[in-house]
Amino acid sequence: MPASGEKQPKYQRIAEALKAAVESGQYRAGDRLPGENDLMETYGVARMTARQALGVLQSEGIAEARKGAGVFVRSFRPLRRRGIQRLAQEHWGSGRSIWSADVESRDLVVDQISVSEEGAPEGIARVLGIEPGDPACVRSRRFVLDGKPVLLATSYLPAALVAGTRITEQDTGPGGTYGRLAELGAGPVRFREEIRSRMPTADEATRLHLTTGTPVILICRTAFSEDGRAVEVNEMTLDAASYVLEYDFDA
Amino acid sequence: MPASGEKQPKYQRIAEALKAAVESGQYRAGDRLPGENDLMETYGVARMTARQALGVLQSEGIAEARKGAGVFVRSFRPLRRRGIQRLAQEHWGSGRSIWSADVESRDLVVDQISVSEEGAPEGIARVLGIEPGDPACVRSRRFVLDGKPVLLATSYLPAALVAGTRITEQDTGPGGTYGRLAELGAGPVRFREEIRSRMPTADEATRLHLTTGTPVILICRTAFSEDGRAVEVNEMTLDAASYVLEYDFDA
DNA sequence: ACCCCTAGGATGTCTAGAGATCACGAAGGA
DNA sequence: TCCTTCGTGATCTCTAGACATCCTAGGGGT
Known part of the structure; x- marks a missing residue:
């Protein structure tokens, strides 16, 4: 005071x-x-x-x-987004979403998507256990809720793992990327999410239609297969005013 | 681009x-x-x-x-803070900290602490399953790392549960609050953390010595005992520039 | 060698304007 | 009725100053 x-x-x-x-x-x-x-x-x-x-x-x-x-x-009506672990405990193909039930009634769609093969940047390559510049399957998406962009997501997978599979297409099919990885015998069994928050860059502010003074939440999720290898890195940028993250644990 | x-x-x-x-x-x-x-x-x-x-x-x-x-x-040397679940899987008294190993070598102390019995505010009471205004044990702390305040934490416990125990003192003893709750037969077995981010209020900016343009991360953790009752609500305010949150899950 | 104290330089606050750019509603035409 | 055009008013960018407040380095005295 x-x-x-x-x-x-x-x-x-x-x-x-x-x-x-x-x-x-x-x-x-x-x-x-x-x-x-x-x-x-x-x-x-x-x-x-x-x-x-x-x-x-x-x-x-x-x-x-x-x-x-x-x-x-401004109005503040955040999305509730559940941690990946609850989703992972169910079957990949169960159709359940990472978003909480109240999102179902709203209009959440992907309005931009690009899938390409690029050289993996330094930090991503280190996590994936490949050499910087080695080919990676890069999938960038933007999610729009009720007409407002709320999430940018970029997923990196080692090209050596997924080349020629449906993962390199825009529609990865039921169960999504993790479902296809499971079919390849590289189904993720462990996840790590790192969460940061900071003010957006000019580019992020433009793509998410952010006004001055709204921070972004950054989630970097790494998925590991049974043999301990990282099979995917997913970098997400969230409009902080549009999200509440929920994590549940059992001790 | x-x-x-x-x-x-x-x-x-x-x-x-x-x-x-x-x-x-x-x-x-x-x-x-x-x-x-x-x-x-x-x-x-x-x-x-x-x-x-x-x-x-x-x-x-x-x-x-x-x-x-x-x-x-600005230098960006964030604390890595692990999710509660890894800590919970070990014994409460094991002495392991919620902070990652690299924090051990730095100077993290509590420089402000107050413990009191107050009426529970609306939102907290609803979560704890008590009536608004019912007595709650409120513990407020400020954590300082290397001379810089990085975390404000306020913990609420139902007074009916903890009155007369060591939990109402400043030093709750080895294993902390959760250790004492376990001794009372109300050891937490499930946790929920809700994470938000926004710009700080003037009061938060003052107490955390925040400079213009740094957001805060808000964590609201609820601990549940075996019978499903909420036994603690912990509201934390973190300097976003000082923290990276880590969550690990097994599918 | 040590301390105080001052001058310069740095950011913070504030003024009084000007033109550019954009949104929205109103007026007018098809 | 519908569409286009245009003017008004709003924010955004930018200028050229002024004074206030605070830090820091360096000089001088002890």
Whole structure:
């Protein structure tokens, strides 16, 4: 709790007033907030100062500016995404999804997909146990929920393992990539997920339509087959405002 | 991959040049970057534009401005934090930590701790299966690594379960809270962790000494005993730049 | 050798403008 | 009725300054 007697920049005072108004329910999700011109007049500040105040709300993920339209209160309705382990315990072909049940009623589709064979980058190659530049099957996808892109995923598989199989096609068939790997005798039995969070790069912000101030969650999943070899690396970039990750464990 | 022919704001061009220089190794972690005055001269732009360019690097967590000193490349040396399940599979008293081995050599301590009995807030009470306002044992801690605060944790336990036991003291003894719960016959056998990420509130930024542009990771862990009751809720706030979360699963 | 203290330089805050770009609704034409 | 065009207003980019605040290095005194 910051002492209220402290000297505070103008833009912070304005930002706090706006935040209080949002929290009090004066403005609801989707409502338009007072814009730059309104704040200039109301508080008697310059344009850049009003912008700075609105920037605070944007950087905290409370508001979202739409160029030419105004600044609006953001809605927060995250996807619940379950850890891979529950899915793995069932059969690959069971048709169950990694997403929780409430997603089923929403419109989640893949709107961009590319599958190609490329040289594996340094870090990926090291994990997969191949040489940097060795051929890898690279599958990049973008997932869109209710018209909003929420997930970028890039999967790497050693080309030596999957060349000539259906995995190198866009549609990998029922059970997905893991189902096909199982048929090849390289079904994953162990997974590791590494989770990071940071601010998006300009490219990520563009592809996920992120507004200023929303972080991304990075998940790097490595799948291991029974003999301990890494058979897949899947790098995922998630809009943090759109996701809650769920992990369940039994001790 | 953005087309290079596109018209781009000056501050983005400058920011990209700086980022490229950092990635090429021209500037290393801790090095001082060209400041506002340097950029004004080099690129012939106004002060606010140079600031905006540097702001991009700060908001992406690449650089950190120190008032009166300059803008510096941030070092990213995250803690690797293992999921609770590996720890749970061992004995609570085994002395093994939730942190990976590389943390052992660093200086991780609790520098703030408070234990009290309070009324449980709405959301916590619902999870714990008690009435809102019913007494709960609340343990708040701040963890400091190498002098930098990295983790805020608040643990809630039903007071009816733990009143009069060592759990209500600051030092819960070997094996920690879960060890004591096991002695009470309420040892946790199942866990759920929910992970979110967002920008910090002003209070979180202060307590974790966060600089502009670093998100926080929120982990809400619920521990369940054998009879399916929730026996603990642990809310954690992590400096995203200081952590990588690791989850391992067997299918 | 050590300490204090000051001057310079750095970022932070703020002003008052200007043109560019984009969204949206209103007016007008087919 | 539908579509196109256009103007208004909104955010975005950028300029050229000014003062405030803070860090740091170096000089001078002890």
